[in-house]
Amino acid sequence: MEQFFPATTMSVKLSRGIAAEKLLEDPAFQSEWIDLAAVCPWATSFQAWEFADAWYSVYKDLYDVLLLFQRDDKGRLTGLLPLAVELSTNQIVHVGAHQAEYQVWIASESSSDDFIERALDLLKEQYPRQRLKLRYLPANVPQGWRSPGRRWRHSSILQEYRRPYLVLGVDSSVERSLKKRGNRNRINRLKRNGTLSFVHIQSRAELERLIDTVADFYDLRQGAISPTAPFRDDPRKREFTLRLLDKPGLTHASVLMLDDVPIAANIGPISHGFVSLGVFGYSPFYGESSPGRMLILLLGQYLGNCGLQQLDLTSGGDSYKDEMADHTDPVYVLSVQFHRFAHFREMGKAVFLNVLKRCLNGKSRSTALKVRDVLFDPVIYLGNVANRLSLLRPRKYKKYYEIDLATVTSGSPETVFQVNSISDLLLYRPLRKQDLSRRAFLDYAWRRLEAGDRSYTYSENGMLMYCAWLRQPGKGDSSNPGSVVELLPNTCLLWDSYIHPGAHRQDLMRASLSQRIGDAAKIPGIEKVLVEAETIGPRFPSHADLLSGINRTTAASSRLVA
CATH class of the missing domain: 3.40.630 (Aminopeptidase)
Incomplete structure (x- = not known):
């Protein structure tokens, strides 16, 4: 399906299904996409054509390709929003769905606001009962389209979160942390169990030999802090992760090895000047030596030596991210409901969460985690309460x-x-x-x-x-x-x-x-x-x-x- 949206100066085009797949395969369109991503200041690897091609091909039986793009009066590509439609629910998602950490459109700075407004108009026309949710928008995304008086000002919700990261390079906190006695002792304890080495994985074949062990580490930790075990719940994720290594410059994979056994790993995207934590897992069998933390520090040292500027620890997840980070910056979750009543419901939820965040501001992280457990996983919280109450019972x-x-x-x-x-x-x-x-x-x-x-x-x-x-x-x-x-x-x-x-x-x-x-x-x-x-x-x-x-x-x- 292809459709033009009438405009006074520029047009937005929507392409879905087979037509969109043909666009993906068109070398001229690929080149335009790659060039636009290269000049867009807020683009990440999740908007790269290479990422989209890998994800669309692996998940093609679950999602339809949905592309919205804009050209100027000279035919040049000036805006692109890569989406997908889940076939079972008709839900609209950013390419990569939950596997894309940063979800945003790409555009030239001068056309960004006009493009996203027209793209939302077209999505509302075609999918009036759906919504578009993008997480996390980088801080430098233009937001003029949400200024007072603009038509999407009161039909969208923008919530701010903090992204922790480490600055890399000479005399960074990473270098100082590696020199601390506690971390030196952890590394020495690991070395007493065998030969410890940091390995940069550069090919699919290298990663394929280790990925099942890495997936077990990742699933166990994710399953312990959330309702999902990503690789177990999604049998396509293994192939998708491997396929990313076929795309040069898209993904950085590193492993902390003890002899020939991986004890920690990260498979994360490469964006403008930084690498992110992605599929990050570590062995629980060396808990006293904190192999996950040691991998982050050694990875930061390696990337700094390669000239990269920061290691993005990404929002959410374990408390170690906040503890290790030396800087944070804002990222945003954008929610646009195309149905009026659904928008009011979403607004009420956002107000509640904002009030909750203000109430917890300044509270300890343990308090925040208790509130999270009460709201999202009461079974664990009530189990912990029961353990504490057991101390008040007669001795048994x-x-x-x-x-x-x-x-x-x-x-x-x-x-x-x-x-x-x-x-x-x-x-x-x-x-x-x-x-x-x-x-x-x-x-x-x-x-x-x-x-x-x-x-x-x-x-x-x-x-x-x-x-x-x-x-x-x-x-x-x-x-x-x-x-x-x-x-x-x-x-x-x-x-x-x-x-x-x-x-x-x-x-x-x-x-x-x-x-x-x-x-x-x-x-x-x-x-x-x-x-x-x-x-x-x-x-x-x-x-x-x-x-x-x-x-x-x-x-x-x-x-x-x-």
């Missing part, structure tokens, strides 16, 4: 079976469980009312892995069937008072089992205990194992029923949990 003793490893019959334990398998943990799905949400489960798992616990998992047909944990002395997270026990230096703890409703509980429990006890026996200095009785459950009151061939002590110990 937990029971533990105690096993002296010297009395355990030697033999080869079953090894049907994966140890510390992030891929398995990401297969968790809540099936019953009492089950944790996926976000709560992954948040819980992330914190345990960072604290040094070992996970033991078993999956079938793409579902997590069983998960249990082993804790060593000196490890563990004290933020969960209901599950903490003081461990002697010679003792391990086996605890907290998740069992899928369709799993064979007794068989899995027996195999899990056998494998974990066998692994505990291999840890130097470990002489005893405690098994949390609640993880066995009332159906199996006798530990001997589950582990034949193991002579346990007859007296079960009890400890106060506080």
Whole structure:
């Protein structure tokens, strides 16, 4: 579909579907697009033709291409808004949808305001019940079109956010941070585990060898702080990410390697003078050494040596961004509703959020995060409240079976469980009312892995069937008072089992205990194992029923949990 919008001096054209795809393939149009992006001061890599070509080609079965562009009276391209229409909902999105961090039109400075006004007019005419939402607009985007008296002034909402970033180069905060004792100690701890190296990935083939591990890190962390696990929820994302490396100068990929194993990675866009965090993930198994932070600092040092000006930490997400940033600047979310009543509803929501932001201004980040959890994920917040309230209840003793490893019959334990398998943990799905949400489960798992616990998992047909944990002395997270026990230096703890409703509980429990006890026996200095009785459950009151061939002590110990 192609349509001209009448104008006095310049025209806006809309192209969708097959016609728009042909435009993308037209070398002359490609050249015009690339030239316009090069001279547009606020353009980012997400408005590059190369990015659009990669995304449209991978997601063509889910989205229609939708291009709005403007030419002057000499036929020169002066404005372009690359969009897409989701086929299942008819929703209009910027090219890249949620995978585009910066969403904006590109234009010559003199024609920007006229172009976006005419483009919005045409979108409203063609899609009267839809809306256009662009996040995040860079700070230098012209906003004259929203001045008093302009026709879209009262039909659009612009909200400001802060973008944290690091300035790079000689004597920058990055260079100073790398010289601090704490960060030197973290790097030295990592080096004690193997050869530590920062690697710039420059080809698809190099990235393809590592991307599944990187995707697991990314999904686990994203799943712990949001309702999504991007690579698991979107099977096309892997190919799209790889395809970006086929476009020279579009994406910067870097990995922190320990021997030949990645422990942190970033695959981020390259824009005018800066690189952004994009697919950023790190291993939870080296939590005390902060591999994610170390990658950011080493990446900043590398980019500074290459002459780049800043490392964009991007808005939202983890608190480490605000803690590490040395500067911030404004970015904006633009929302334009083409339906009057929908606009009023959107305006009410924006007013509420602005009032909330003002109320939280100056409050600690922990307070802001609590408010976010109450509004957007009350399950996690109420779970944390329940943990705290449990301290006010009468003291309760937990029971533990105690096993002296010297009395355990030697033999080869079953090894049907994966140890510390992030891929398995990401297969968790809540099936019953009492089950944790996926976000709560992954948040819980992330914190345990960072604290040094070992996970033991078993999956079938793409579902997590069983998960249990082993804790060593000196490890563990004290933020969960209901599950903490003081461990002697010679003792391990086996605890907290998740069992899928369709799993064979007794068989899995027996195999899990056998494998974990066998692994505990291999840890130097470990002489005893405690098994949390609640993880066995009332159906199996006798530990001997589950582990034949193991002579346990007859007296079960009890400890106060506080």
